[in-house]
Amino acid sequence: xxxxxxxxxxxxxxxxVKDGQLIAAIAEERLSRLKADMGYPERSIDRVLKTTGxxxxxxxxxxxxxxxxxxxxxxCKNNAIFTNRNWINQCEKYxxxxxxEKKPLTPxxxxxxxxxxxxxxxxxxxxxxxxxxxxxxxPEEYSSIFNCLRKEVITQHLGISPDKIxxxxxxxxxxxxxxxxxxxxxxxxxxxTMEGGGDDSSASVSxxxxxxxxxxxxxxxxxxGRLYRYVTLILGMLPTQHEYKVMGLAPYGTEYHxxxxxxxxxxxxxxxxNEIYDNKAFVDLYYSIKDALEGERFDGIAWGLQTYIEExxxxxxxxxxxxxxxxxxxxxxxxxxxxxxxxxxxxxxxVDKFWCGPISGDGSLAIGAxxxxxxxxxxxxxxxxxxxxxxxxxxxxKAIDEAVNKYSLRSDYHCVENPGNxxxxxxxxxxxxxxxxxxxxxxxxxxxxxxxxxxDPRIYKSVxxxxxxxxxxxxxxxxxxxxxxxxxxxxxxxxxxxYSPFMTMAFDLKSEYIDIIPAVIHPADKTIRPQILxxxxxxxxxxxxxxxxxxxxxxxxxxxxxxxxxxxxVESPEDAVSTFIRSDLDVLLxxxxxxxxxxx
Numbered sequence: 001x002x003x004x005x006x007x008x009x010x011x012x013x014x015x016x017v018k019d020g021q022l023i024a025a026i027a028e029e030r031l032s033r034l035k036a037d038m039g040y041p042e043r044s045i046d047r048v049l050k051t052t053g054x055x056x057x058x059x060x061x062x063x064x065x066x067x068x069x070x071x072x073x074x075x076c077k078n079n080a081i082f083t084n085r086n087w088i089n090q091c092e093k094y095x096x097x098x099x100x101e102k103k104p105l106t107p108x109x110x111x112x113x114x115x116x117x118x119x120x121x122x123x124x125x126x127x128x129x130x131x132x133x134x135x136x137x138x139p140e141e142y143s144s145i146f147n148c149l150r151k152e153v154i155t156q157h158l159g160i161s162p163d164k165i166x167x168x169x170x171x172x173x174x175x176x177x178x179x180x181x182x183x184x185x186x187x188x189x190x191x192x193t194m195e196g197g198g199d200d201s202s203a204s205v206s207x208x209x210x211x212x213x214x215x216x217x218x219x220x221x222x223x224x225g226r227l228y229r230y231v232t233l234i235l236g237m238l239p240t241q242h243e244y245k246v247m248g249l250a251p252y253g254t255e256y257h258x259x260x261x262x263x264x265x266x267x268x269x270x271x272x273x274n275e276i277y278d279n280k281a282f283v284d285l286y287y288s289i290k291d292a293l294e295g296e297r298f299d300g301i302a303w304g305l306q307t308y309i310e311e312x313x314x315x316x317x318x319x320x321x322x323x324x325x326x327x328x329x330x331x332x333x334x335x336x337x338x339x340x341x342x343x344x345x346x347x348x349x350x351v352d353k354f355w356c357g358p359i360s361g362d363g364s365l366a367i368g369a370x371x372x373x374x375x376x377x378x379x380x381x382x383x384x385x386x387x388x389x390x391x392x393x394x395x396x397x398k399a400i401d402e403a404v405n406k407y408s409l410r411s412d413y414h415c416v417e418n419p420g421n422x423x424x425x426x427x428x429x430x431x432x433x434x435x436x437x438x439x440x441x442x443x444x445x446x447x448x449x450x451x452x453x454x455x456d457p458r459i460y461k462s463v464x465x466x467x468x469x470x471x472x473x474x475x476x477x478x479x480x481x482x483x484x485x486x487x488x489x490x491x492x493x494x495x496x497x498x499y500s501p502f503m504t505m506a507f508d509l510k511s512e513y514i515d516i517i518p519a520v521i522h523p524a525d526k527t528i529r530p531q532i533l534x535x536x537x538x539x540x541x542x543x544x545x546x547x548x549x550x551x552x553x554x555x556x557x558x559x560x561x562x563x564x565x566x567x568x569x570v571e572s573p574e575d576a577v578s579t580f581i582r583s584d585l586d587v588l589l590x591x592x593x594x595x596x597x598x599x600x
Contacts, residue, residue, distance in 0.1 A: 253303025
């Protein structure tokens with residue numbers, strides 16, 4: 001059975017599941033080059049069909065994530081195109097009148113205030129007919145009207161029967177993705193979701209066993225995901241994209257500077273037994289919180305917010321483990337991308353096994369939807385889980401040569417044909433920063449060797465070089481390592497032997513390595529967020545790390561995503577070449593050629 005999974009939410013994407021196995025997945029942003037792109041993912045649908053050789057007529061089921069989604073956000077593309085000033089204007093013109101002044105504005109009013117940001121392209125959007133169809137309609141009808149349009153758009157694009165198209169609840173897609181992507185997906189598990197909002201909740205608790213999901217509790221009054229969004233805005237960073245920067249800033253704060261901020265946050269939600277209670281302490285999460293935090297230091301605010309999130313999640317999850325008698329824990333949804341909180345959960349005595357899948361936010365909903373469809377329409381076939389995330393496009397030498405020749409790289413730079421791992425390892429050992437473009441592109445937010453910028457983990461100056469000349473990242477943000485699976489025990493404090501192949505979990509680093517690999521640890525709390533790599537997962541990348549180990553004695557490399565700040569990860573050879581030209585990367589590394597900025 002062939003299932004096409006579609007997500008048109010922020011981080012829009014699509015995937016193909018064949019006989020229970022995920023064989024392709026790609027985010028729309030990689031092809032449109034608009035970070036966090038949202039809306040109907042036509043490009044990514046076409047690409048997963050092309051890369052798998054599946055024709056639209058071979059599709060048995062189309063599984064669409066989200067049964068009661070917000071059409072106005074998809075049309076306006078808030079999360080992709082809003083600037084900080086747009087977010088503030090939305091608070092001023094829409095949320096403040098609605099929540100504080102109690103004016104009867106609607107989501108359509110919100111859309112009309114900001115639709116100009118899409119310009120002339122708005123009316124060409126396949127979802128634009130929705131605006132015409134809701135004229136004089138009751139807002140309670142919006143969801144069904146939108147779903148009818150979604151079916152029409154898919155049917156027209158693919159030429160398939162609308163009877164093949166099925167919608168799945170947003171939260172259930174998160175649960176299915178978290179569970180089936182886990183390495184213990186045959187065991188009864190507790191699955192927690194937490195996010196800014198789904199179809200009908202912002203947090204839930206479920207058990208999953210034998211493909212059966214039983215939801216025990218849900219609430220739309222859990223504010224943690226929304227709170228993190230608006231504190232990100234208050235601190236001058238971009239909501240829905242830069243929450244990770246606030247998390248990275250938090251360890252630089254202290255209780256001395258953050259105690260009062262923590263007290264403010266503790267007024268919002270409280271854990272009561274297995275549930276999280278909404279205290280309704282504030283009428284909104286921007287103006288009220290900003291006023292309450294006036295005069296507080298930025299690092300203290302970040303520390304207080306992170307401490308509060310960890311407190312709530314730890315108590316909530318521990319209580320549910322005790323109550324249900326289950327010690328296998330999975331967390332999914334946007335808040336699950338908070339790796340510091342995941343570390344706290346992993347360390348709870350009530351938790352034996354813990355999992356957070358790669359891109360556990362809305363960027364994986366299509367996979368969850370496809371797996372749900374598989375259990376419904378093909379129940380005799382086992383879900384194969386997430387075997388790896390190298391699920392995107394792979395390019396041949398011809399495509400690479402075309403990009404190299406188009407930009408005259410052979411004449412403008414020093415080129416080495418067919419560089420081997422030993423030579424590349426030599427360059428990295430000499431302090432060069434190399435961007436590697438190889439094989440199929442990774443799915444998700446983390447580069448895992450195939451679209452990666454690599455450097456020597458021993459040289460802290462590499463961090464400054466990458467920050468100042470290539471990535472333009474905030475000075476406080478750490479970089480991460482890829483390490484051999486066999487070496488993980490040497491570096492990490494990991495008594496539960498938690499396996500983290502996708503950079504989704506943080507660990508404490510053994511003290512003897514803090515001064516040895518300073519470029520891949522968080523300078524403030526000395527934690528590390530590794531890709532623990534088995535050779536079977538990516539043999540060519542594993543062998544490159546092996547070549548570096550021969551020189552350095554360390555089976556580890558600094559690894560960050562191959563992109564410039566604010567841009568999606570590179571997808572094509574042309575993307576890679578363009579990024580190389582516009583940055584100060586030392587080396588652009590393809591399988592068949594290396595381009596060097598200076599002669600080694």
